[in-house]
Each structure stands twice: as structure tokens, then as C-alpha cells.
Amino acid sequence: xxxxYISIIIPGFNEEKRIQNTLYTLFEFCFHRLSHxxxxxVDDGSTDQTANIVKxxxxxxxHVQYLGxxxxxxxxxxxxxxxxxxxxxxxxxxxxxxxxxxxFLFRAIETFERSTCDIISGSRHLKQSRNNAGLSQKRIWAxxxxxxxxxxLFGIEATDTQCGIKGFRHACAKKIIQHSQVNGYxxxxxxxxxxxxxNWQVDYLPVVxxxxxxxxxxxxxxxxxxxxxxxxxxxxxxxxxx
Numbered sequence: 001x002x003x004x005y006i007s008i009i010i011p012g013f014n015e016e017k018r019i020q021n022t023l024y025t026l027f028e029f030c031f032h033r034l035s036h037x038x039x040x041x042v043d044d045g046s047t048d049q050t051a052n053i054v055k056x057x058x059x060x061x062x063h064v065q066y067l068g069x070x071x072x073x074x075x076x077x078x079x080x081x082x083x084x085x086x087x088x089x090x091x092x093x094x095x096x097x098x099x100x101x102x103x104f105l106f107r108a109i110e111t112f113e114r115s116t117c118d119i120i121s122g123s124r125h126l127k128q129s130r131n132n133a134g135l136s137q138k139r140i141w142a143x144x145x146x147x148x149x150x151x152x153l154f155g156i157e158a159t160d161t162q163c164g165i166k167g168f169r170h171a172c173a174k175k176i177i178q179h180s181q182v183n184g185y186x187x188x189x190x191x192x193x194x195x196x197x198x199n200w201q202v203d204y205l206p207v208v209x210x211x212x213x214x215x216x217x218x219x220x221x222x223x224x225x226x227x228x229x230x231x232x233x234x235x236x237x238x239x240x241x242x
Contacts, residue, residue, distance in 0.1 A: 006037040006109065007088030011078030012096035013044040020053050022098045023064055029102045040086060043068030044078040076187025080180055083173045091173045095164040101208035108167045111203055118172040118200035119191065123160040128206035150189055150230065158192045159204055166191065172200060181236070186229035193233050
């Protein structure tokens with residue numbers, strides 16, 4: 001693979017039990033396959049030992065960078081914070097439990113290199129995707145229903161809006177920083193609404209779910225607030241110039 005710079009953002013809140021293993025695993029994977037990369041952990045106001053763990057690790061591994069702030073603000077805010085500091089030609093984000101086979105990154109890089117797409121999103125609902133971690137049927141169907149509802153409401157061609165691994169070209173990431181305002185889980189939906197508004201090309205790739213630790217999304221409570229957020233997003237972006 002030619003010399004390109006890759007940034008991987010991992011947002012997290014109170015991740016002391018798993019973040020060290022996640023960062024070591026991702027570093028080892030990238031170190032043997034990429035010439036230039038950075039792993040940016042964004043501490044979303046953790047109150048446990050997460051900050052100390054990541055700071056110690058980053059002092060030993062220069063590819064790992066710690067960023068953080070004191071007040072918990074949400075996944076969307078944390079990713080946007082990471083995007084502001086990311087230097088990569090292609091910038092990815094994924095979840096703190098590293099739920100997807102990281103080979104996704106290389107398929108995504110190859111897709112970016114041979115196409116003109118602006119965004120690449122994983123999708124758990126493509127035929128080639130595999131669930132090797134025992135994700136419950138309840139969550140699988142909740143994800144399908146939610147994505148279908150977003151499609152019906154806003155005409156967004158997204159097969160899996162909440163899949164926790166996505167990548168952007170650098171220029172696209174910077175425009176997301178300029179226009180994104182959602183701080184919570186609906187940030188993922190906001191990406192697709194912005195893509196439709198700005199005519200960005202979105203490609204989808206299958207994922208292999210390899211880890212299914214506890215999810216922090218509460219299906220009923222959080223879904224309601226995500227829906228409220230996406231209505232606000234849609235109304236706001238309709239007023240923006242294309």
C-alpha cells in the first residue's frame with residue numbers, strides 16, 4: 001500500500017476496563033500493515049482511570065494520542081473533537097470495544113483509492129457481513145427498523161446508520177466539523193443527512209462483528225432522543241447552502 005496517512009479516532013467514556021487492550025490490539029494491527037498512521041483516543045469526560053491508562057500508553061507508543069476534556073458531552077462531540085486534530089488523508093472512527101474486524105480499514109482504504117467516494121460506512125446488513133460475536137436478534141432488528149425509518153422519513157440510502165465504523169476523506173471530514181452540531185448518538189444519522197444535502201458519495205462495505213461487549217445505547221430511551229435530534233438536523237440543514 002502506498003504511503004498514505006491514516007487517522008483512527010476512538011471516542012470513549014469510562015473505558016478503563018477495556019481501552020488498553022483495544023489500543024494495543026489496534027496499534028499492533030496497524031503497525032505491521034501501515035507506514036503512517038495515528039490512533040486518537042478522545043476521552044469524553046471520563047471519571048474513572050481511563051485518562052491515566054491512555055496517557056501512560058501514549059507516552060510509550062507515539063502512534064497513540066490522548067485527547068480529552070472534563071465534561072461528558074456525547075459521542076458526536078467526541079468524534080468531532082477528534083476530527084479537528086486528525087491529520088490523515090483518510091480518517092476513520094470506531095467504538096472503544098473494537099467490535100469490528102479491523103481488516104475493514106484496508107478494504108475501505110482500497111475503496112477510497114480506486115473510487116471518488118467521500119464516505120465509507122460499514123453495514124451489518126449486507127449479505128457478506130458476519131455476526132461472529134452473538135449480537136442479539138433484538139438489536140439486529142432494532143437497527144434494521146431504525147435505518148428503514150430514517151430512509152422513509154428523509155430518503156437517505158443508508159443500510160445501517162448506526163454501524164460504529166465509518167471513514168472520510170480529509171476534505172469531507174473538515175466540512176463535517178464546520179456543519180455538524182449533534183453531540184449524541186444521532187451524529188451518525190447527521191452524517192448521512194449531510195451527505196445527501198452536500199451530494200457526497202457514500203459507499204458501504206460489509207463488516208465482521210468480532211466483539212459484542214455491552215452496548216451503551218439504550219434501545220428505548222436513547223432511540224427517542226436520536227429521533228428528536230434527526231428532525232432538528234433535517235430542518236437545520238435545509239436552510240444551509242448546498
